Amino acid sequence: MSQPDTSLTDRLWALTSDAGRLRRVSIVLALLFAAILAADTLLADGSVNMRGEHLGGDFLAFHTAGEMVLEGRAVDAWDAARFEAALQEREPAIEWYGLTWQYPPAAYFLVTPFALLPYKVAYWAWMLAGLAVFWGCFRAAFGDRIEGKAAPLLILASPIILVTLVQGQNTLFFGGMLMIAAALPGRRPVLAGLAAAVLTIKPQLGLLIPVAYLFGGHWKAFGCAATFSLALSGLATLAFGIESWSAFAGAVSRVEADMAGGGSLYPFNRIISPYGALGALGVPHGIALSVHMLTVLALAALVALAWRSTAPMQAKAALLIPATLLCSPYAYYYEMVPMLFSIAVMISMTGIRNLNAPERWWLMLSWPLVLYLPLVQGAVPVQFGFVITASLVALIAIRLKSASAAAPAPAY
Structure with missing residues (x-):
């Protein structure tokens, strides 16, 4: 009796489509990560860990x-020099x-409360x-x-979450805001x-939201966003002075100058935008930036068309998020x-077992790859973060077109 032929794709898919197996892998991964990070924290001398690096990644800057x-x-x-001096004052063990x-200026409202805590406690409170x-x-x-009870674990133990925690970044806060802003302008x-x-x-995470609100007709959300933005900026000005805005503008100008000069402080291999991907390949600044701006216009047009359509709101939001990430050069x-x-929406539209072949391969390859991006990108010129994000835009756009054709009326 002949055995059924099982392709490599089927075997790989079996490893990722079983909820019980995913839950067990997530538990092991989360426990291992927590143990390593706890040991790194406990054994750190001040803010310097066992490897001679500063504990908490970018959180040290926030603190x-x-x-x-x-x-x-x-x-x-x-001021870059004064900020480096402040870092050296607290821990001179690291040369630079x-x-x-x-x-x-409004970012101080987020980071200052954590500065009231000792550094190690603050880092864990931040995470x-x-x-x-x-x-x-x-x-x-x-x-x-x-x-299912596994849903929080599958999300919070995903590789990109773990990478973000190690980096000590603030994307968990602002990524959460982006999901709310993208998914709820109709209902809330x-x-x-x-x-x-x-x-x-963190304005790079909101570049396409005005386009989405305007073309989607979400005038109340647009008005609230404008009003709250002015109020937040006004509070920041009262708290930190008008001079804080000119200081902020100077810092942004220095970032732009560094990138135009080749990215010594902000390396291209960590940047997922079209500009970063081209810069990693050695494309000159002017050409890379021009291509990037043309791509931004195309993404804005895509978002405008999607948000004018009758597709479900969640599908529109799923497209908006990765498209927004590609718009900021940095x-x-x-x-x-x-x-x-966006991944959760893509899966929910058909069910995980009904994803088509491109979606399956994307999920199988992209889900674990992001865990290794910091290591991989230093060795190869191809910016995999850009490839992952751009391909997700394409996959969601195809799904959204189908959903729009099938939907009789807007979701909200």
């Missing part, structure tokens, strides 16, 4: 900026940190708060269709507008966290 606010030196943080502060905010936003954006416009306003603290790989929402 230091918050301390400078408490010391009355908020404006100094935007190379961390900078280039967030708008746990980020996970709580991200999961709460994911639940609110995705709605009541999340089933005030909340969506508030989330969009918070994204002005978006790093850890910004890919909110794409978990």
Whole structure:
């Protein structure tokens, strides 16, 4: 009796489509990660870990900026030399940190409370708060269709979440805001507008939201976003002075100059935008930036068409998120966290066992690859983060076109 032929694709898919197996792998991965990170924290000498590197990645910059606010030196943080000096004051064991502060003044409202805590405690509070905010936003954006006790584990133990935690980045907070702003302008416009306003603290994550709201006709969400943004900026100006905005503009200009000069502080192999992908291949700055801007116009047009359509709101939001990530020339790989929402929507539209071949291969290859992006990108010129994000835009756009053709009326 002949045995049924099982292809390599089927074998690989069997490893990823079984919920029980995924749950067990997620538990092991999460426990292993937590144990390693706990050991790294406990054995660290101050903010320097066993490898002689600063513990918490970019969180050290956030904690230091918050301390400078408490010391009355908020404006100094935007000066690269003074910020490096502040880092050396707290831990001179590392010769040069190379961390900078280039967030708008309102970002101090997020980081300063954590500066009230000792560094190690603050780092863990930052991670746990980020996970709580991200999961709460994911639940609110995705709605009541999340089933099973494994859902939080499968999301929060995903490789891109772990990478973000190691980096100490703030994307769990702002990625959560992006999901809310993208998914809820119809059902909860005030909340969506508030989330969009918070994204002005990390404006690269909100570049296409005005396009989506305008072409989708979400005027209440648009108005709330504009009002809350002005209020947030006004509070920041009152708190940190008008001079904080000129200092912030100077810091942004230095980032742009560094990138135009080849990216010594902000390496191209960590940037997932078209500009970063071309820069990693050695394409000159002017050409890379021109191609990037043309791509942004194409993405804006795609989002406009999608949000004018009758496709379900979640499908529109799933497209908006990865398209937004590609628009900022300086978006790093850890910004890919909110794409978990897009992946969940893509799966939910047909069920995980009914994904087509391109979607299956994308999921099988992309899900684990992001865990190794920081290591892989230093060895190869191809920017895999860009490939993953751009291909997700394409897959969602195809699904959205089908959903739009089938839908008789807008979802909300």
